[in-house]
Amino acid sequence: MAEPNKQANIALMPGDGIGVEVMAEAERVLTFLRDQDDLPLSWEVLDWPSTAWHQQHGQMMPDDAMDQVRRYDALLLGALGDPGPLSEPDRYCLPDGISLAPLLRFRKGLDLWACERPARLLPGAPRYLADPRAADIDMLVIRENSEGEYVNQGGRLGQGTPHEVATQLEVFTRRGTERLIRHAFRAARLRLEQHDEKRSFYCAEKGQAPAQVCLITKRNAQPAWGELYTEVFAEVAKEFPEIGLRHELVDAACMKFVQCPWEFDVVVASNLHGDILTDLAAVLSGGLGLAPSCNINPDSRESPALFEPTHGSAPDIAGQGKANPAAMLLTAAMMLTYLGHSSTAERLRNAVAADLRASEGQVRSCREVTAGILEHMQN
Numbered sequence: 001m002a003e004p005n006k007q008a009n010i011a012l013m014p015g016d017g018i019g020v021e022v023m024a025e026a027e028r029v030l031t032f033l034r035d036q037d038d039l040p041l042s043w044e045v046l047d048w049p050s051t052a053w054h055q056q057h058g059q060m061m062p063d064d065a066m067d068q069v070r071r072y073d074a075l076l077l078g079a080l081g082d083p084g085p086l087s088e089p090d091r092y093c094l095p096d097g098i099s100l101a102p103l104l105r106f107r108k109g110l111d112l113w114a115c116e117r118p119a120r121l122l123p124g125a126p127r128y129l130a131d132p133r134a135a136d137i138d139m140l141v142i143r144e145n146s147e148g149e150y151v152n153q154g155g156r157l158g159q160g161t162p163h164e165v166a167t168q169l170e171v172f173t174r175r176g177t178e179r180l181i182r183h184a185f186r187a188a189r190l191r192l193e194q195h196d197e198k199r200s201f202y203c204a205e206k207g208q209a210p211a212q213v214c215l216i217t218k219r220n221a222q223p224a225w226g227e228l229y230t231e232v233f234a235e236v237a238k239e240f241p242e243i244g245l246r247h248e249l250v251d252a253a254c255m256k257f258v259q260c261p262w263e264f265d266v267v268v269a270s271n272l273h274g275d276i277l278t279d280l281a282a283v284l285s286g287g288l289g290l291a292p293s294c295n296i297n298p299d300s301r302e303s304p305a306l307f308e309p310t311h312g313s314a315p316d317i318a319g320q321g322k323a324n325p326a327a328m329l330l331t332a333a334m335m336l337t338y339l340g341h342s343s344t345a346e347r348l349r350n351a352v353a354a355d356l357r358a359s360e361g362q363v364r365s366c367r368e369v370t371a372g373i374l375e376h377m378q379n
Helices: 018-037 051-057 065-069 101-109 132-136 174-194 223-237 250-259 271-284 326-338 342-358 366-378
Strands: 008-015 041-045 074-079 114-120 138-144 148-157 165-171 201-203 207-209 212-217 244-249 266-269 294-296 305-307
Touching: 008 018, 018 041, 018 074, 018 326, 018 342, 018 366, 065 101, 074 326, 114 174, 114 271, 138 174, 138 271, 148 271, 174 212, 174 223, 174 266, 201 212, 201 244, 212 223, 212 250, 212 271, 223 244, 244 250, 250 271, 266 271, 294 326, 305 326, 326 342, 326 366, 342 366
Parallel strands: 008 041, 008 074, 074 305, 138 266, 212 244, 212 266
Antiparallel strands: 114 138, 114 294, 148 165, 201 207, 294 305
């Protein structure tokens, strides 16, 4: 955690589609919190990366974008992708490989090798599982962010011909695996210290444990990296004897996320598997409109961390004021915690939760949701 009295400079990047709308609400809330709590925060709004920037300049962001972002302590990104609205068939729209490319460039170029996505079902949030135990969903999915399935090595031979061959290489290193898994165990230990209530999770070796790390692989079909993850997991686990251990194949994990998500604590997964599982976990905890995330380097603060809601640009509702800003505000709370302002972040999270409870079932605009959250923070 950063020093709470240290001046922090943030880059606000609205991006595309509803990113522009939810970022405007995040800036309202950040301004309120900065003034109320006398926080040493400053920020600049950047109009890149974005599809609009590409339309003007032929690229998603400037040539020196990576040098520019290194001046900041944190990056808060709205969304990237189709800018919408879908009612405009001739809108300037780019392939995902171009519009989403800055995400991979930031993650890899800034060495943000861990993506954290908490999934907690707040009272008042939409609940898609009938089982009453679904109210206890509270997990943290940690996804590898720098290698694995998304290294983008490979190519297409004979493109467009009947004999075309496409290759996509996966790369897993012991160094990347070990740092990811150790971070997952540290996160489980921290969650154990922070939770007030006594929790209990299944562990094949211990029977029950007060905290748990679940490793996700597909080692039955992809044994090379699956066994590497399994071996490193067993080695690192010895340093954390109080933490329960679990291993699931990714297909079984998807099933159990739906059957019994309350049985998971910290989940650690590869880049692709984590990407899939976090979207599923987000729906189970109220939907993408309530799902925050961060991309961090737990071992270093030489580069800024990247914070982003998981909902994407939502072109179907872009420009209509319908976007739920809660995911962005919960993401901003994660950023405030990272910057050393834990009590302010908790105020914001509590206000989002209180507003959800008070407005359950109501249909409100993006600005109305923010107004309700601000009102709860003022009381």
